[in-house]
Each structure stands twice: as structure tokens, then as C-alpha cells.
Amino acid sequence: MPKIGMRPIRREALITATIEALAEDGGLDARVSDIARKAGVSTGLAHHYFGSKEELFVETMRHLLVLLGTASAASLKRCDTPRERIDAILETNFSPRQFDKSTIAAWLIFYVRSIKSDESRRLLSIYTRRLRSNLIFAVSPVCTPKQAVEIAEGAAALIDGFWLRTALNTTLIEREQAITTVRKYVDQQLMSYQNEKA
Amino acid sequence: MPKIGMRPIRREALITATIEALAEDGGLDARVSDIARKAGVSTGLAHHYFGSKEELFVETMRHLLVLLGTASAASLKRCDTPRERIDAILETNFSPRQFDKSTIAAWLIFYVRSIKSDESRRLLSIYTRRLRSNLIFAVSPVCTPKQAVEIAEGAAALIDGFWLRTALNTTLIEREQAITTVRKYVDQQLMSYQNEKA
Amino acid sequence: MPKIGMRPIRREALITATIEALAEDGGLDARVSDIARKAGVSTGLAHHYFGSKEELFVETMRHLLVLLGTASAASLKRCDTPRERIDAILETNFSPRQFDKSTIAAWLIFYVRSIKSDESRRLLSIYTRRLRSNLIFAVSPVCTPKQAVEIAEGAAALIDGFWLRTALNTTLIEREQAITTVRKYVDQQLMSYQNEKA
Amino acid sequence: MPKIGMRPIRREALITATIEALAEDGGLDARVSDIARKAGVSTGLAHHYFGSKEELFVETMRHLLVLLGTASAASLKRCDTPRERIDAILETNFSPRQFDKSTIAAWLIFYVRSIKSDESRRLLSIYTRRLRSNLIFAVSPVCTPKQAVEIAEGAAALIDGFWLRTALNTTLIEREQAITTVRKYVDQQLMSYQNEKA
DNA sequence: AATGAATGAGTTTTCATTCAT
DNA sequence: GATGAATGAAAACTCATTCAT
Numbered sequence: 149m150p151k152i153g154m155r156p157i158r159r160e161a162l163i164t165a166t167i168e169a170l171a172e173d174g175g176l177d178a179r180v181s182d183i184a185r186k187a188g189v190s191t192g193l194a195h196h197y198f199g200s201k202e203e204l205f206v207e208t209m210r211h212l213l214v215l216l217g218t219a220s221a222a223s224l225k226r227c228d229t230p231r232e233r234i235d236a237i238l239e240t241n242f243s244p245r246q247f248d249k250s251t252i253a254a255w256l257i258f259y260v261r262s263i264k265s266d267e268s269r270r271l272l273s274i275y276t277r278r279l280r281s282n283l284i285f286a287v288s289p290v291c292t293p294k295q296a297v298e299i300a301e302g303a304a305a306l307i308d309g310f311w312l313r314t315a316l317n318t319t320l321i322e323r324e325q326a327i328t329t330v331r332k333y334v335d336q337q338l339m340s341y342q343n344e345k346a
Numbered sequence: 347m348p349k350i351g352m353r354p355i356r357r358e359a360l361i362t363a364t365i366e367a368l369a370e371d372g373g374l375d376a377r378v379s380d381i382a383r384k385a386g387v388s389t390g391l392a393h394h395y396f397g398s399k400e401e402l403f404v405e406t407m408r409h410l411l412v413l414l415g416t417a418s419a420a421s422l423k424r425c426d427t428p429r430e431r432i433d434a435i436l437e438t439n440f441s442p443r444q445f446d447k448s449t450i451a452a453w454l455i456f457y458v459r460s461i462k463s464d465e466s467r468r469l470l471s472i473y474t475r476r477l478r479s480n481l482i483f484a485v486s487p488v489c490t491p492k493q494a495v496e497i498a499e500g501a502a503a504l505i506d507g508f509w510l511r512t513a514l515n516t517t518l519i520e521r522e523q524a525i526t527t528v529r530k531y532v533d534q535q536l537m538s539y540q541n542e543k544a
Numbered sequence: 545m546p547k548i549g550m551r552p553i554r555r556e557a558l559i560t561a562t563i564e565a566l567a568e569d570g571g572l573d574a575r576v577s578d579i580a581r582k583a584g585v586s587t588g589l590a591h592h593y594f595g596s597k598e599e600l601f602v603e604t605m606r607h608l609l610v611l612l613g614t615a616s617a618a619s620l621k622r623c624d625t626p627r628e629r630i631d632a633i634l635e636t637n638f639s640p641r642q643f644d645k646s647t648i649a650a651w652l653i654f655y656v657r658s659i660k661s662d663e664s665r666r667l668l669s670i671y672t673r674r675l676r677s678n679l680i681f682a683v684s685p686v687c688t689p690k691q692a693v694e695i696a697e698g699a700a701a702l703i704d705g706f707w708l709r710t711a712l713n714t715t716l717i718e719r720e721q722a723i724t725t726v727r728k729y730v731d732q733q734l735m736s737y738q739n740e741k742a
Numbered sequence: 743m744p745k746i747g748m749r750p751i752r753r754e755a756l757i758t759a760t761i762e763a764l765a766e767d768g769g770l771d772a773r774v775s776d777i778a779r780k781a782g783v784s785t786g787l788a789h790h791y792f793g794s795k796e797e798l799f800v801e802t803m804r805h806l807l808v809l810l811g812t813a814s815a816a817s818l819k820r821c822d823t824p825r826e827r828i829d830a831i832l833e834t835n836f837s838p839r840q841f842d843k844s845t846i847a848a849w850l851i852f853y854v855r856s857i858k859s860d861e862s863r864r865l866l867s868i869y870t871r872r873l874r875s876n877l878i879f880a881v882s883p884v885c886t887p888k889q890a891v892e893i894a895e896g897a898a899a900l901i902d903g904f905w906l907r908t909a910l911n912t913t914l915i916e917r918e919q920a921i922t923t924v925r926k927y928v929d930q931q932l933m934s935y936q937n938e939k940a
Numbered sequence: 941a942a943t944g945a946a947t948g949a950g951t952t953t954t955c956a957t958t959c960a961t
Numbered sequence: 962g963a964t965g966a967a968t969g970a971a972a973a974c975t976c977a978t979t980c981a982t
Binding site for chain 2: 256280309
């Protein structure tokens with residue numbers, strides 16, 4: 149009877165270690181050996197379970213994406229009004245879980261990697277499309293389709309912008325205020341459309 | 347008859363090549379030899395003029411920063427009203443020169459590098475502080491200092507967000523619309539403050 | 545109730561898998577894990593039963609050698625004339641069993657390994673000497689010892705040549721024709737010696 | 743003025759070193775570092791000029807192929823009769839240049855590699871086809887096309903067989919005798935066809 | 941008897957940097 | 962001023978072998 153079922157355990161440990169490593173060194177050149185050490189295993193094992201560094205990175209990105217997607221879906225499920233939906237989206241995207249230093253840094257690295265890696269780009273576009281469609285769906289009941297797209301793109305830019313600036317320590321404002329700002333932005337946009345109509 | 351005055355020519359060619367290489371060939375992993383080839387010179391020459399890859403990257407970042415700073419200063423000089431200042435900032439940040447694919451990608455990579463490289467971080471913070479102070483200065487005449495900071499942070503996040511999304515091809519909207527969106531955002535913020543006052 | 549008598553079963557399965565793997569998967573670079581998977585067992589088991597990859601390879605070679613030797617001895621036993629003996633040797637060496645793609649490829653690899661591995665070389669020389677002595681013995685009754693050696697070397701070269709070319713898919717002719725060609729070669733040699741004598 | 747034009751020099755040195763290395767260790771697992779040391783350069787340089795070990799091996803094979811092809815063409819040019827052509831082919835294939843230990847060992851390795859490497863297989867088939875067509879062309883004037891193919895395949899098998907057995911030290915006969923044997927084989931074949939006709 | 945988890949030594953590969961010319 | 966040859970250190974990757982269960 150061998151030690152069995154380590155595969156998922158090791159994979160998760162390595163993925164977690166990858167996220168940490170990306171945050172720590174600036175990540176750009178996190179070595180497989182660093183990541184393996186952090187996960188408490190040998191370099192060989194990392195390759196055994198992921199095949200290559202690229203694959204480990206892609207799987208880590210996929211992992212983050214799933215976490216975000218799951219959290220997002222869960223919090224949207226309980227929503228009835230546009231306002232609730234917007235809040236749910238913001239809660240998720242700015243949740244301490246998603247908005248912590250390591251996670252943001254990892255995302256940032258993946259953003260950059262997506263310039264060159266097809267799979268990373270594919271994964272990134274899943275995130276992007278999901279955020280966009282969530283935002284559009286949220287505001288659709290109270291504006292025209294065209295306006296919904298406009299609001300969604302603006303809000304998405306704000307969210308990504310706050311993310312980026314937090315990742316890089318170039319913003320003065322905190323989580324709470326970022327949320328407030330985006331919410332306020334959406335409200336004002338919607339209001340301005342109401343006025344146009346009138 | 348030695349060639350003289352090659353230094354500035356070679357340096358500029360290498361810096362231009364670096365920007366291109368960061369967007370195209372290798373992204374994060376652009377090699378010195380790639381960059382040199384793109385500039386039409388040998389690898390050795392890149393080191394001759396810049397000493398190291400790190401230095402070449404820093405100089406390239408500084409170059410982008412100077413371009414942006416110069417353009418920004420020039421267009422702000424002719425402005426008298428808050429509205430004009432905001433427009434000038436947006437015109438500069440979203441000018442075709444600044445908003446093209448290569449330049450944005452290069453900035454993104456420098457953003458990430460700034461996590462590790464002290465000099466890059468220093469340069470990045472110059473950009474950040476300048477953008478913030480320009481925005482604050484622009485709206486100061488028509489709102490309180492606290493409101494000015496809020497607007498500035500929001501507008502900066504929007505600008506960075508649009509930048510990021512353009513770099514990654516994850517946005518649906520174009521330059522023109524991005525400008526309109528930010529301008530509209532600032533207007534609405536200011537208006538809302540007016541209303542509060544009233 | 546422990547499984548008993550698994551040893552010969554596993555060993556045979558692994559040896560068979562080795563032969564297949566050498567021809568298919570990895571050629572020269574067949575991995576122990578490939579072979580084990582092909583045999584339907586774990587990597588560990590391959591080492592349990594053979595101790596090392598080298599040993600597994602040597603045993604596989606020995607296995608092929610025994611098969612060929614047994615078949616050869618069996619078919620030579622029933623022969624009385626030179627012509628019958630030659631035919632028996634050819635029947636054996638070009639029997640579908642020996643002349644199939646996997647087996648030939650495996651032999652080829654063992655040939656090359658024999659350059660480095662003492663044990664492989666020893667085994668290979670057994671094959672070589674046996675073939676030579678069988679050929680010499682076959683034609684001895686009808687020619688001088690010196691002529692016998694000449695014929696044997698020529699016929700052996702033809703046989704090895706056809707083998708090699710079949711292994712590498714570089715020949716146009718089939719098993720049947722190869723046999724005919726070698727037989728014809730021997731006949732003509734013998735005839736020419738007859739003529740010389742006359 | 744840099745040290746220039748080293749590329750062809752280094753490439754040749756590395757190819758020569760590869761041939762030597764393949765002969766020495768049994769070659770199967772000659773390391774790039776071994777080869778580089780033998781060529782008097784660093785490992786890095788080998789990769790600089792060839793990109794990968796695979797490529798170095800392929801280029802070495804191509805080199806051997808060109809040598810053989812050139813020699814073959816040169817010696818065939820001066821021939822007028824079938825007999826001369828056959829002799830020229832044998833002279834070339836068994837020339838001390840082609841028939842030395844290193845070269846034969848290298849070919850043997852390449853033979854085995856061709857099982858897995860597409861490019862190696864392609865190159866090997868060039869050799870095979872050329873030998874076949876040279877042989878066929880040589881005997882064509884004095885026999886039917888069908889007979890020519892038969893002779894060519896038989897002679898090619900003999901040649902390859904002698905090569906193989908020399909590479910593996912499993913033959914008793916020398917270069918000279920090998921040539922004689924093949925020539926005699928061809929003669930006898932042709933004669934036997936003459937007789938058939940009669 | 942059997943597994944497959946785990947290692948680590950050994951190799952290939954990459955590339956910034958140096959240097960002779 | 963300029964080259965590109967050359968290095969070597971660092972990293973990725975491979976895989977036979979060991980071992981706890």
C-alpha cells in the first residue's frame with residue numbers, strides 16, 4: 149500500500165507556492181527551484197506534476213481564475229436588484245481574498261505574460277469577458293444596451309486601474325474607498341442617463 | 347576619421363528598439379541580442395552604451411517618462427481653466443504617441459519591473475506623482491482639497507485602467523471613447539460636489 | 545494470500561514491453577517508466593525484478609538470443625544436407641518471429657549498446673559466433689575450410705544487411721526475396737568453387 | 743575589427759568532435775559538454791552555433807552524407823563501364839575515409855537515431871536511395887531493370903552488412919576482402935542472368 | 941507483491957556579459 | 962566605434978533509482 153493520492157495535494161501546494169513566489173521577488177524571475185522549496189518538495193517533483201514551468205504558471209493562473217469565478221458566482225446568486233449586483237461584483241473583486249498583495253501581484257505577472265503566452269491570454273480573456281458580462285447584466289435592467297456597455301467598460305477600467313495601482317503601491321486610497329468610488333461612478337452614470345431621457 | 351557623435355544616435359536607436367522588443371518579440375523575456383538586432387547593431391554595442399541590460403531598461407523607461415512629461419508640460423502651459431487642464435492631461439495621456447501598443451506594453455513591463463528594481467520604482471513614482479498633482483491642480487479651483495484628491499485618484503485609476511486594458515487587448519473601447527469617459531467622470535464628480543454644496 | 549509465482553510472469557511482461565518500447569516509443573531513449581507502463585506495472589516493479597535498466601536490457605537481449613538459439617537448434621536438428629542446413633539457418637533468421645519490426649529494432653539497439661556494455665557485447669558475440677559456425681558447418685562438406693569461412697562471412701553480412709535495412713525501412717525487398725537472395729548467393733559461391741576446382 | 747569568420751571553423755570543429763565522441767564512448771550518450779571540450783570550446787558555443795544537440799547531430803550526419811556523396815560522385819565521373827562503376831562505388835564506400843572506426847560508429851548511431859528522428863530518417867534515406875540508384879545505374883546496361891533492382895538490393899545489403907559488422911567488430915574479414923566479396927557477388931549475379939538468357 | 945511518490949544527480953539550454961581585434 | 966566570438970553561471974528539465982507504505 150503506497151503513499152497515495154499525493155498528486156492533488158502537491159499540485160495545490162505548488163500552486164500556492166507559485167503565488168507566494170510571484171509576490172515576493174517581484175516574481176518576474178521566480179525560479180522553479182524557489183517555488184519547489186517553498187512548497188517543501190524537490191524541483192523534480194514540480195516538473196513531475198506540471199511538466200514545465202510554463203504549465204505550472206498557467207495552472208496557477210487557472211486556479212486564481214476559478215477562485216474568482218466561484219466567489220463571483222456565489223455572491224451574484226443572492227442578488228435581485230442592479231444595485232445589489234454591482235455591489236456583489238465589487239465585493240468579490242475587492243474582497244480581501246482577491247485584493248491581497250500576493251494575489252494581485254500574481255495577476256499582474258499573468259497580465260504581462262499574456263502578451264506572449266497564448267494560454268495565458270486565453271485565460272485572461274475569460275476573466276475579462278466574465279467581468280464585462282456581469283457588469284452589463286447588472287445594469288441592463290435600468291439602461292439601454294449601449295449604455296450598459298459603456299458603463300461596464302468604464303467600471304471595468306476603474307476596477308483594473310485600482311488593482312494595478314494597488315499592486316504597484318501607486319495609489320493613496322484603500323480598498324473601501326476604491327469600492328465607494330466605483331459604486332459612485334456607476335450610480336452617476338446611470339443617473340446621467342436618466343437625465344438624458346428626461 | 348573616427349565616427350563621432352554616434353553615442354546619442356545609437357542610444358536612441360537602442361531605446362526605440364527596446365520599446366518595440368518589449369511589445370513584440372519577447373515581452374518580459376526580451377533578450378539583449380533581440381534588441382540589438384532590432385536596432386541594427388551588435389550585442390556588444392548595447393553594453394558599450396548602456397553597461398547592462400538593467401541600465402538599458404531604466405534608460406528606456408526614463409525616456410518614455412521624459413516624453414510624457416514634456417508633452418504634458420507643453421500642453422498644460424496653454425491652459426487657463428480647469429476643464430482645459432483636464433482635457434490637456436487626457437490629450438497627453440491618450441495621445442496616439444503615448445497610447446500606441448508598443449509604448450503601453452513597455453510601460454506595463456516597467457510597471458512590473460518596478461516591483462524589483464529600485465530605480466524603476468523611483469521613475470514610476472515620478473510619473474504617478476506628476477499625474478496626480480496635475481489632476482489635483484486642475485480641479486483645485488473648483489472643489490475642496492479633499493475632493494480634488496478623490497477625483498484625482500479616480501481619474502488616475504480610470505486612465506491606468508484603460509491603459510492596462512488597451513495593452514492587453516481586453517477592452518472594447520477606443521482612444522476617443524476612453525477620453526470621453528474620463529472627462530465625463532471628472533465632470534460628474536465635480537457636479538456632484540456642486541450639488542452637495544448646494 | 546500473497547500472489548505467488550508472479551516473478552516469471554512479470555519478467556516476461558517487462559521483457560516483451562522492452563522490445564516493443566525500443567521499436568516504438570523511445571528507441572534509444574526508451575524510459576523505464578514507458579516500459580513499465582507498457583507492461584502494465586509500476587516503475588518500481590521493473591526495478592524490483594531487474595535491479596536496473598541496464599539489467600533489464602541485458603535480460604531482454606538474452607531473451608531474444610535464447611529464442612533465436614532455440615529455434616535455430618531445433619530447425620538444424622532435422623537437417624542432413626548442406627542445402628538443408630543453409631535453408632534451416634535462413635528459415636530461422638528470417639522467420640516472421642525474428643524478422644518482425646520490433647524484434648529487429650531491438651536487436652539494432654542492442655548492437656549499438658554492445659559498443660559500451662560488456663555484457664551486451666558478450667551476448668552479441670554469442671549470436672555472431674553461432675551464426676558463423678552454423679554457416680561454416682553447413683557448407684563444410686562441400687568446400688574447403690577457407691572457402692567455408694568466406695561463404696559464411698558473406699552470407700552473414702547479407703543476413704545482417706537485410707536485417708539492418710528492414711529495421712530502418714530502407715530496403716525494397718521482402719522477407720521471401722531476402723531468403724532467396726542469400727540462398728542464391730551461397731549456391732553461386734559454392735558453384736564457383738566447384739568450377740575453380742575443375 | 744573583430745575576430746571574424748569563426749562560424750564555419752567552429753562548426754566544423756564541433757562536427758568533427760561529434761564524430762569522434764560518437765566513436766569513443768559508444769556514443770549513445772555523448773554529452774554536448776564532452777563534444778564541446780573535444781572541440782576546444784565551451785558548451786555554450788556549441789549551442790550558439792547549432793541551437794541544440796539534436797541539430798548538432800543532424801548537421802553531423804548531413805556532413806558525413808555530403809562527404810560520401812562528393813566522393814561517390816567524383817569517383818563515378820571517371821567511369822565508363824558497368825564494372826568500373828561498381829568498383830567506383832565499392833572504392834568509395836569502403837575507402838579508408840569512410841570505413842574508419844569513428845565514421846562507421848557515427849553512421850551506426852545515426853542509423854539508430856533515424857528510428858525516432860524525422861530529419862535523421864530523411865537524411866538516411868538520401869544515402870540509401872543514392873546508393874541504390876548508383877548500383878542500378880551501374881548494372882543497367884548489362885541486365886534487365888528487374889534484375890538491376892535485385893542486384894542493387896543484394897549488393898546494398900552486403901555493403902551495409904559489412905559496415906555493420908565492422909562497426910561492431912563482429913566480422914573476421916577486412917576491407918579488401920569485403921570489396922572482393924561484393925564485387926564477386928555482383929559478377930556472379932550478372933553471369934547467372936547471362937546464363938538464364940542463354 | 942506492488943505502488944507511485946519523491947529525489948537528486950546529470951544534462952541540456954539560455955543569455956547577459958566580457959573581450960580580443 | 963564596433964563587432965561577434967566566447968564564456969560561464971544559472972536555470973530548466975529528465976529520469977533512473979530509492980523508499981515508505
